[in-house]
Amino acid sequence: MRKDYILEKRKYVIIALLLIVAGIYLVRLFNLQVLDNKYKDVADSNAYLKKAIYPSRGHILDRNDSLIVYNKPTYDIMLVPRDVQEFDTADFCNALNITRDDLIKRFEDMRDKKNNPNYSAYTPQKLFTHLPPEEYGRLQEKLHRFPGFYIQKRNIRQYACNAGANVLGNIREVSQKDIERDPYYSPGDYCGDLGIERSYEEVLRGEKGLEILIRDAHGKIQGKYDNGAHDLSPVPGKNLKLSIDINLQAYGEKLMAGKVGAIVAIEPETGEILALVSSPNYDPNLLVGRDRGKNYSQLVKAPHKPLFDRSIMGAYPPGSTFKPSQGLILRQEGIVSLSTAFPCHRGFISGGLRVGCHRHESPITLKPALRTSCNAYFCWGLKNMLDNNKKRYGTIDNAFETWKKHIVSLGYGYKLGVDLPGENRGFIPNAKFYNKVYNNHWSANTIISISIGQGEVTATPLQIANLSATIANRGWFITPHVVKEIQGDTIRKEYREKRIPKIKRQYFEEVAEGMRMAVTGGTCKRAQFRGVEVCGKTGTAENPHGRDHSAFIGFAPYHEPKIAVCAYIENAGFGATYGVPIGSLMMEKYLFGSISPERKGMEASMFNARTAR
Amino acid sequence: MDSSRGNQSLFQNIDWLTVILYLVLVVTGVFCIYAASYDFDDASIFDFNEFSGKQLTWIGLAFVIGLVILLIDWRVYETYAYPIYILLVIILFLTIFIGTPIKGSRSWIAIGSTIRLQPAEFAKFATALALAKLFNSYNFVLNQKASNYYRALLIIFLPVLLIIAQRETGSALVYFSLFLVLYREGMSGIVLLAALFAVTFFVVAVKFTDTLLLGIPMGEAAVLIMIMMLIVGMVAIYAKNALVARNIFLGFVGSGIIVAAFAFFGLVLNGYVYFLVMITAALVYCFITMWQVKTRQVTFIISATVVSVVFLFLVNFGFNSVLEPHQQLRIKVVLGIEDDLRGAGYNVNQSKIAIGSGGxxxxxxxNGTQTKLKYVPEQHTDFIFCTIGEERGFIGTAAVIAAFLFLILRIIRIAERQPRAFGRVYAYCVASYLIFHFAVNIGMVIGLCPVIGIPLPFFSYGGSSLWGFTILLFVLLRIDAGRRDNPAY
Structure with missing residues (x-):
């Protein structure tokens, strides 16, 4: 019996074996079901096909309601790799007019994690994009023979005219960065790139809809999940109405053909940008569709960087276009009266320093100084403010900071806040900057060239144009902007509110009169057209990189101005040579819709002039 | 004997706990089958066109079978054990030829046009009866004669061979679980231990082949090191010679350090040479020091070591040359060497996803999506456990495991209270089958065992499996209920 007793004990070995197995299984199950969450996600992606329904992107109209950007349907071939079964590649290639090697190459590219970091055999992948409708039609008929493939309709942009590419921007496929930045995006989505497509992306794109479908193991759709209770319908993007006059924009681009530079035209009363020309420009249709990538990299490499929007990104020395702002500050600070006259004997001469000027009467007061664009007057003015006003300001630092405060209030030195991406702030130095550069040893003479818009001072054509608009308004401006109306919404508050520099209206009147005199009997005589009282100021900006830049600011009419412009042409010489004609032609075109016959010759010579090297 | 009184005592003596566990498992199973085959159109659970409806019919018939079994005198099973066994063996044999081919195997017999039975499921019962009858023979003690082993192994392996011939390897493997019965009845534990070592060696040797140690695959080196430790262990514990064990151990470690140092300076000694020389040296040392006093132990140590080493090289040869590629792949997938999510690993991966997503x-x-959308193949039969995992979560799977555990432990308890070898051996046979099915089926579904197509008892869809296990269990209940009628003789 002892033997039996020992054998009976063996049941414990068997029980232990059973318990060990059950224990291992329980641990494993706990691991699978409770600790590891990955299976839940896999199961969901197995069973639910979340199909985005893309809303149509908002259209873009110009200020006269002509449609300039709209949508065109295009077709992408999508596939879920793990659902793809053996298929007749010859048949497939025929429908798409490609070779077998193309197809194999495309598959390899798609699977390449380097090019396509989001690749997964379980999620929809793009095989071919932007199928034209006839290829779409051919493939659609055969699609049932290619399980795992489907066609997704997308919208791409179409541009009604070849103008304003820098303002409009374009759309591109989202990058990995975009997806990380904004959870709205999923791979393959489009987003705005450059221009208002970028800055108004959230308005234009609308809200994607969502359709949740139930998919079985064979990839067959079994119907809508929960009868579509969790589906979301897409919300179409809102249309934008631009302040841009597309005809004026196109005209400006034509004027700038063969030249490098920018034109900015603003409606002073509203701050609405009427034209924002950057030259060289490009055809917006280049950045649409299949060849976008190729064209884009060509544009990146092209001479004079057409993708660089000079009107808001270029920081230039404002040159003499800066002088009106100097007049305003000198008057406001009481440095000069209307009758204060400074001597000018072909220049400003002080302590061994000489800033040249051209021949005109001397001594000279503010308005004639603006008329003749006298350098000496503004140099003496700044010198008096900085060096000879210890009583008023105490130190030169304080005097300079006062100057700086005024110039900033006129819109310089900081981004104006235009509703476009990439705006440059230009540069207005402060006292600290000079203390550092000159080791605390500087006087008005050291920095005197800033009074005539040279030296350290730089500004964007937009900022320069904005000064013109501020003078046109006699003392205020509204932040320049390109979007006039948003469908079913209002534009941002900052584009509706006046910004008022602390300079009296009276001084603006004086400066405006000086600018009027520049047209009637000064540097900008050629700006006059059709009896309109045009006001202007030339600028010839020296620059270390070569020939002077030719610049012009102006507004018209003198009373109740309708348009303010800045024309800035790189390396084109005197302001009067290119800046004045181009700026004034823009104004005439806007005010009359056409150019008067007597100015046609000037127009033609501007169209044909080539200054770009 | 008054029949009414007999029945009264019968129903008093039935182990109702087992019956309740049986009912719970079977009823839960129907719900799972209904869920697994539920197809978004709201067919009734009773619809005969659905798997669940059919299964309900099979269950109804199973209850009738169970009741009939309970009403038959238990002595019938003992008396007719061999004839039943022989009958089933004949049917198994015939099935090889007349079976309906399904998925490459011929293990089903069609009766009429609607009913198909799998004799292998019933052969388990017959084999259990025959084995019980054998052990119940007068003065039968397993360890007494070698011929006793031959007879037991003959009873076990006759159906195995026939089932393999039907190409239904999974069902054949089930019979290996009967070694647990042999163990309980006196077979040396070394057999189980050896099996355990064999599995360990196999897994280690096959799994770790991509890195090298001393110029030989890491897995094989690891197994050889394990064999060395085994020698030390056997000498210390089995031969009880701590001194010799210590010397062998120091010899291994010392030589290992020297070889490692040489390898560090670029002088790599071939691993096979090193290991085989050291193992041989250790065995020779054992032989010299202990042969005189501990002949039996030394013989055992030497033969165990030689068998282990030979086994290792056979594994290598067998795995690469004997197993067919798809079998190799299945094993590799389970061992995590290869990931073949579209092929061999698809079922298991999908079943893991289904279970894992249950939370x-x-x-x-x-509400299970994976099972409903047919992501898991065979989900109403072999992979039914997925449905529980997905729809009932860990709570559900733990409950099912607990239920099986209770049932099996209950059967072992029943086995041990049998006054006679017949009842005990039969009960252990039932327990062994259940342990095997439970371990292998759930193990494969959660990716811990190779995919061997055997059902989860009482759960999986199918009449044959349900009836087979019902017969096994109810005959046990009947024998148990009658245990007081006839004490041991």
Missing amino acids: LYGKGFL
Whole structure:
């Protein structure tokens, strides 16, 4: 019996074996079901096909309601790799007019994690994009023979005219960065790139809809999940109405053909940008569709960087276009009266320093100084403010900071806040900057060239144009902007509110009169057209990189101005040579819709002039 | 004997706990089958066109079978054990030829046009009866004669061979679980231990082949090191010679350090040479020091070591040359060497996804997406456990495991209270089958065992499996109920 007793004990070995197995299984199950969450996600992606329904992107109209950007349907071939079964590649290639090697190459590219970091055999992948409708039609008929493939309709942009590419921007496929930045995006989505497509992306794109479908193991759709209770319908993007006059924009681009530079035209009363020309420009249709990538990299490499929007990104020395702002500050600070006259004997001469000027009467007061664009007057003015006003300001630092405060209030030195991406702030130095550069040893003479818009001072054509608009308004401006109306919404508050520099209206009147005199009997005589009282100021900006830049600011009419412009042409010489004609032609075109016959010759010579090297 | 009184005592003596566990498992099973085959159109659970409806019919018949079994005198099973066994063996044999081919195997017999039976499921019962009858023979003690082993192994392996011939390897493997019965009845534990070592050696040797140690695959080196440790262990514990064990151990470690140092300076000694020389040296040392006093132990140590080493090289040869590629792949997938999610690993990967997505509480009855959308193949039969995992979560799977555990432990308890070898051996046979099915089926579904197509008892869809296990269990209940009628003789 002892033997039996020992054998009976063996049941414990068997029980232990059973318990060990059950224990291992329980641990494993706990691991699978409770600790590891990955299976839940896999199961969901197995069973639910979340199909985005893309809303149509908002259209873009110009200020006269002509449609300039709209949508065109295009077709992408999508596939879920793990659902793809053996298929007749010859048949497939025929429908798409490609070779077998193309197809194999495309598959390899798609699977390449380097090019396509989001690749997964379980999620929809793009095989071919932007199928034209006839290829779409051919493939659609055969699609049932290619399980795992489907066609997704997308919208791409179409541009009604070849103008304003820098303002409009374009759309591109989202990058990995975009997806990380904004959870709205999923791979393959489009987003705005450059221009208002970028800055108004959230308005234009609308809200994607969502359709949740139930998919079985064979990839067959079994119907809508929960009868579509969790589906979301897409919300179409809102249309934008631009302040841009597309005809004026196109005209400006034509004027700038063969030249490098920018034109900015603003409606002073509203701050609405009427034209924002950057030259060289490009055809917006280049950045649409299949060849976008190729064209884009060509544009990146092209001479004079057409993708660089000079009107808001270029920081230039404002040159003499800066002088009106100097007049305003000198008057406001009481440095000069209307009758204060400074001597000018072909220049400003002080302590061994000489800033040249051209021949005109001397001594000279503010308005004639603006008329003749006298350098000496503004140099003496700044010198008096900085060096000879210890009583008023105490130190030169304080005097300079006062100057700086005024110039900033006129819109310089900081981004104006235009509703476009990439705006440059230009540069207005402060006292600290000079203390550092000159080791605390500087006087008005050291920095005197800033009074005539040279030296350290730089500004964007937009900022320069904005000064013109501020003078046109006699003392205020509204932040320049390109979007006039948003469908079913209002534009941002900052584009509706006046910004008022602390300079009296009276001084603006004086400066405006000086600018009027520049047209009637000064540097900008050629700006006059059709009896309109045009006001202007030339600028010839020296620059270390070569020939002077030719610049012009102006507004018209003198009373109740309708348009303010800045024309800035790189390396084109005197302001009067290119800046004045181009700026004034823009104004005439806007005010009359056409150019008067007597100015046609000037127009033609501007169209044909080539200054770009 | 008054029959009414007999029946009264019968129903008093039935182990109702087992019956309740049986009912719980079977009823839960129907719900799972309904959920697994539920197809978004709201067919009734009773619809005969659905798997669940059919299964309900099979269950109804199973209850009738169970009742009939209980009403038959238990002595019938003992008396007719061999004839039943022989009958089933004949049917198994015939099935090889007249079976309906399904998925490459011929293990089904069609009766009429609607009913198909799998004799292998019933052969388990017959084999259990025959084995019980053998052990119940007068003065039968397993360890007494070698011929006793031959007879037991003959009873076990006759159906195995026939089932393999039907190409239904999974069902054949089930019979190996009967070694547990032999163990309980006196077979040396070394057999189980050896099996355990064999599995360990196999897994280690096959799994770790991509890195090298001393110029030989890491897995094989690891097994050889394990064999060395085994020698030390056997000398210390079995031969009880601590001194010799210590010397062998120091010899291994010392030589290992020297070889490693040489390898560090670029002088790599071939691993096979090193290991085989050291193992041989250790065995020779054992032989010299202990042969005189501990002949039996030394013989055992030497033969165990030689068998282990030979086994290792056979594994290598067998795995690469004997197993067919698809079998190799299945094993590799389970061992995690290869990931073949579209092929051999697809079922298991999908079943892991289904179970894993269930979470703690599950998605709720009929809310499972993976099982419903047919991501898991064979989900109403072999992979039925997925449905529980997905819809009932960890709570559900733990409950099912607990239920099986209770049932099996209950059967072992019943086995041990049998006054006679017949009842005990039969009960252990039932327990062994259940342990095997439970371990292998759930193990494969959660990716811990190779995919061997055997059902989860009482759960999986199918009449044959349900009836086979019902017969096994109810005959046991009947024998148990009659245990007081006839004490041991």
